[in-house]
Amino acid sequence: MIDQRASDIGDPVERLRYLRKAMDVPRPVARERAPRRHGRIPARVLLALVPIGVIALTPRPTGTAETLVRERGLTIPRADGAQAAAWGSVPRIWMVENSETTEIYSNGLRIDRTFLVNNRPRAAFPVFPLTGGSTPVTMRSTPAGIVYHTSESLLAPFDEQDNRRLRQLGRNLLDVVREERAYHYVIDRFGRVFAVVADTDAADHAGHSVWADADGIYVNLNDSFLAVSFEGQTGAPDAITPAQIASAKVLTQMLRSRYSIPADNCVTHAQVSVNPLNMRIGAHTDWGGSFPFAQVGLPDNYSMPLASIYAFGFEFDNAFIERTNGWKGLYAAAEQVDRRAAYEHVPAARYRAMLQHRYKEIAAEIKEQKETEGDNP
Numbered sequence: 214m215i216d217q218r219a220s221d222i223g224d225p226v227e228r229l230r231y232l233r234k235a236m237d238v239p240r241p242v243a244r245e246r247a248p249r250r251h252g253r254i255p256a257r258v259l260l261a262l263v264p265i266g267v268i269a270l271t272p273r274p275t276g277t278a279e280t281l282v283r284e285r286g287l288t289i290p291r292a293d294g295a296q297a298a299a300w301g302s303v304p305r306i307w308m309v310e311n312s313e314t315t316e317i318y319s320n321g322l323r324i325d326r327t328f329l330v331n332n333r334p335r336a337a338f339p340v341f342p343l344t345g346g347s348t349p350v351t352m353r354s355t356p357a358g359i360v361y362h363t364s365e366s367l368l369a370p371f372d373e374q375d376n377r378r379l380r381q382l383g384r385n386l387l388d389v390v391r392e393e394r395a396y397h398y399v400i401d402r403f404g405r406v407f408a409v410v411a412d413t414d415a416a417d418h419a420g421h422s423v424w425a426d427a428d429g430i431y432v433n434l435n436d437s438f439l440a441v442s443f444e445g446q447t448g449a450p451d452a453i454t455p456a457q458i459a460s461a462k463v464l465t466q467m468l469r470s471r472y473s474i475p476a477d478n479c480v481t482h483a484q485v486s487v488n489p490l491n492m493r494i495g496a497h498t499d500w501g502g503s504f505p506f507a508q509v510g511l512p513d514n515y516s517m518p519l520a521s522i523y524a525f526g527f528e529f530d531n532a533f534i535e536r537t538n539g540w541k542g543l544y545a546a547a548e549q550v551d552r553r554a555a556y557e558h559v560p561a562a563r564y565r566a567m568l569q570h571r572y573k574e575i576a577a578e579i580k581e582q583k584e585t586e587g588d589n590p
Contacts (some may be wrong), residue, residue: 303510306470316408322463324398325407328387332394332414336586338436339579340429343524347575350429356412357431358478359468360419360485361461362396362442363452363499371402371451379403386444393417396440398464404456406464416440421496422485423527423572425520426478432575434485438478439468447499458508465509479511483537487521489576492569494519494527501537518546526550526568 310317316324339349340357366386369378383401390396390409397416399407410416418440424431431437441464445452468474481500488496495501506513521527523546534543554564 303466303469306467318463318467320463320466322460322467323406324464325405327407328391329408329411330391330394332410332416335413335415336436338431340431341575342429343425343520347571347578353437356437356439356468356472356474357426357428358424358434358438358474358480359465360422360434360438360440360480360482361500361504362418362440362482363445363447364390364399364442365446365499366444368402368444368446368449368451371454383444390442396442398439398441399444400441400457400460400464401444402454402457404454404460406460410440412439418442419482419485421487421489421576423487423519423521423525424478424480424485425524426475430520430524432572433579438485439472441465441468447501453505458505461505461509465511476511477514477517479509480514480517484514484517484519484542485521487525487527489573492527493533494521494529495533495537498533498536501533502540515540515542516545517542518549519543520546522546523549523553524568525572526565527572528565
């Protein structure tokens with residue numbers, strides 16, 4: 214949409230101004246803000262002590278045409294365009310019947326409510342700018358996406374002879390999830406969908422996590438994303454059954470219809486999980502590969518660059534690549550960091566450190582806000 218509007222602006226200078234404003238590329242105002250926080254410290258001292266506060270991520274054009282090309286290259290890439298168009302919307306889905314124990318929907322979805330519990334109410338959550346500082350661009354209170362998990366619980370062979378054990382293991386899992394308030398929905402191996410944590414509440418499912426869409430960046434997704442868990446184990450030969458895939462499809466349709474969730478925001482735990490201690494992605498690796506996106510009615514979101522990498526400088530190692538078979542989005546995000554570092558004439562390692570500094574500032578502000586809310590409910 215930005216490119217389309219920009220192409221209608223004839224004057225190249227006005228077009229550049231529009232692109233900068235539309236993409237919220239920060240301008241070099243940090244040099245003026247810094248003295249109010251740190252006092253009248255010479256710029257050369259700030260450069261040595263606090264490089265993130267001085268080096269603004271601003272374009273260095275050599276000409277208008279070159280600048281326009283580079284500005285377009287800095288937009289946040291999305292999932293494959295053809296796929297996004299094919300799965301961009303879902304039909305209106307409504308509740309047909311509702312009782313204390315069951316919900317039935319127009320697309321055939323049936324939800325068992327017998328394990329439903331409340332947790333803490335979903336708090337309003339910040340959405341941060343794709344580039345720039347740590348001030349949220351907006352606050353939201355409705356779910357922005359879905360994170361898919363595997364339960365990593367004990368499994369029995371999916372065979373009729375083990376039916377009794379299969380049922381008992383599924384019941385044990387639901388008891389644990391209910392006690393820990395871990396997921397909003399659980400899909401057992403028979404394809405039955407159980408509501409556990411109410412949609413109105415946050416589930417404790419994502420911890421340290423990052424995702425982004427066209428509106429901005431979401432950090433720590435317990436409040437901002439719904440959690441759907443498959444009873445299964447990462448890497449198990451029969452980790453997921455056809456019945457679970459069919460149920461995941463109709464459940465995803467309903468949730469996307471109810472909350473206007475874009476397809477790009479339906480992602481796996483491995484895609485969003487981060488470890489702030491070593492600044493690497495993949496603290497959790499469930500659904501690190503082989504998630505049946507197409508069968509669930511979604512684009513292949515493994516192709517999407519990870520915001521944790523391109524916006525916050527997180528890294529990944531060979532062990533993670535081996536566990537996930539290396540998504541296209543991993544390399545695309547890393548390449549984007551290298552291109553932007555070269556564009557800013559900053560060594561890649563230093564540029565990543567700048568991005569990591571931004572993440573730590575945002576994480577600290579979120580933690581402080583949570584503690585304040587806890588002290589003043």
